[in-house]
Amino acid sequence: MLKDMIKKVSGLFICMIIVFSMTSIYTLAESNDDNRITILTYNIAGLPALLSSADPEKNTKRIGELINNFDIVAVQEDFAYHDDLLSKSQFPYVTDHPGNVPFGSGLNVLSNYPIKESINIPWDMTHGNITCPPPGYHGADEMTPKGFSYQRIELEPGVIVDLYNLHADAGGDEGSREARHDNFIQLAEYINNHSSGNAIILLGDTNAFYTRECDNLYENLTTECGLTDPWIEFVRNGEVPEFRDYHDTMEDLNEDLSGPNYETIDKIMYRSSDIVTFDFVDYKIEEEMFIDENGDRLSDHYATSITIDYSLSDNIKLSSTFGGTAGDPFNFIEYMPAKPSKVSIRTGDRVDSVEIQYGDISAQAGGNGGDYDEIILDEDEYIVKVKICKDKRWYWKQKQIYYIKIETNKGKVLSGGTKSDEEMTIEAPEGWQIAGFYGKANAEICQLGGIFIPQ
Numbered sequence: 001m002l003k004d005m006i007k008k009v010s011g012l013f014i015c016m017i018i019v020f021s022m023t024s025i026y027t028l029a030e031s032n033d034d035n036r037i038t039i040l041t042y043n044i045a046g047l048p049a050l051l052s053s054a055d056p057e058k059n060t061k062r063i064g065e066l067i068n069n070f071d072i073v074a075v076q077e078d079f080a081y082h083d084d085l086l087s088k089s090q091f092p093y094v095t096d097h098p099g100n101v102p103f104g105s106g107l108n109v110l111s112n113y114p115i116k117e118s119i120n121i122p123w124d125m126t127h128g129n130i131t132c133p134p135p136g137y138h139g140a141d142e143m144t145p146k147g148f149s150y151q152r153i154e155l156e157p158g159v160i161v162d163l164y165n166l167h168a169d170a171g172g173d174e175g176s177r178e179a180r181h182d183n184f185i186q187l188a189e190y191i192n193n194h195s196s197g198n199a200i201i202l203l204g205d206t207n208a209f210y211t212r213e214c215d216n217l218y219e220n221l222t223t224e225c226g227l228t229d230p231w232i233e234f235v236r237n238g239e240v241p242e243f244r245d246y247h248d249t250m251e252d253l254n255e256d257l258s259g260p261n262y263e264t265i266d267k268i269m270y271r272s273s274d275i276v277t278f279d280f281v282d283y284k285i286e287e288e289m290f291i292d293e294n295g296d297r298l299s300d301h302y303a304t305s306i307t308i309d310y311s312l313s314d315n316i317k318l319s320s321t322f323g324g325t326a327g328d329p330f331n332f333i334e335y336m337p338a339k340p341s342k343v344s345i346r347t348g349d350r351v352d353s354v355e356i357q358y359g360d361i362s363a364q365a366g367g368n369g370g371d372y373d374e375i376i377l378d379e380d381e382y383i384v385k386v387k388i389c390k391d392k393r394w395y396w397k398q399k400q401i402y403y404i405k406i407e408t409n410k411g412k413v414l415s416g417g418t419k420s421d422e423e424m425t426i427e428a429p430e431g432w433q434i435a436g437f438y439g440k441a442n443a444e445i446c447q448l449g450g451i452f453i454p455q
Helices: 002-010 056-069 082-088 174-194 217-223 230-235
Strands: 024-027 036-043 072-076 108-111 115-122 147-156 159-167 199-205 266-271 276-286 303-312 328-331 342-347 351-358 361-366 371-376 383-391 400-408 413-417 422-427 432-441 445-454
Touching: 036 056, 036 199, 036 266, 056 082, 072 159, 072 199, 108 115, 108 147, 108 159, 147 174, 159 174, 174 217, 174 328, 230 266, 230 276, 266 303, 342 400, 342 413, 351 400, 351 432, 351 445, 361 432, 371 413, 383 445
Parallel strands: 036 072, 159 199
Antiparallel strands: 024 276, 036 303, 072 108, 115 147, 147 159, 199 266, 276 303, 328 432, 342 351, 342 371, 351 361, 383 400, 383 422, 383 432, 400 413, 400 445, 432 445
């Protein structure tokens, strides 16, 4: 942890509370393994060896081997030994390494499922560097661009989950507490703006306890974003821990760690959507897995894992998306299962906007540029196919949607923009229709996918 780095750099040692985690497990009913996901969060203490709280030169390869037991893994403090981690891991999808200290965030995701998009966002507020007294107490969070990352994980074609991996500000001084409080507010605002209507998995090193009023984690993040923390909902039967003195946390190692009275800062939460429903199966603090031949921990943190099953809606489905990663997310799913009565587009050289009328309500994405065109749908008419092309204006720009062609079951066609060699066709499965869109947009459409409902 960065606070340990400062202790070594400065040579000054102060009394600190050290977070320990032991094995804690809670299990619910069996379910279909085909739709079962095992998820792990792990602060792997990957600072350069001189600065790390563990022994990353020795342990990182072993960590890389052991994380293969899970489907989705989020790591924090993955700085100097990322290549060692990958040398033993076998995941087909891994986020680009953001770099070593002092340039990288230390956040990476390894997945058995495709990672469709990945963004790193630094915190607006951090606190602590080697000049801040007392050394080691504030966490030295200004020395790396800590923050959170956002990935879009595709569980199966058209089944997208938004994943957030975070490492919050460390330390117990006033500046660190204020920064950490602000971290959770910033993250919640981002989630509410970018993941509206989407299923979510959130995990990472929060450096926070529900018992600390200064963090106010449950209100600022968990409930603000509609997340489920399985430790609260299933281990504690929905009982949120009461606020206590800052240093009086639920980490008493004499407690029964399989029970409800042990809290870790390394948390995993999730949220279902209209498309994807998550069902809790298992929660565990991995005390016994991540140890060396002598029984010592591989990091100064224990890893936390959960197992969940997912099921899909019988009434709404999604296509894959196509395009670039720029723009702000939009989603017409809140209008489902309403039937479209009109569809319109604005196009010029590119696709400026798409809009669908649902009775008296209109859903629109994009800007007001380009030429307007529309088709009115008959009572028994619906969209069956949408062809889209993507391109970019300059080589350093993100790709976006350049062309769109919308076809109905009665042969009506609405099209505009500029065709390119990169194209995708969204076609409704038999018995279904395209009733809406989702994707990303700014003044133009950057990314587009289709929403299906039964005919």
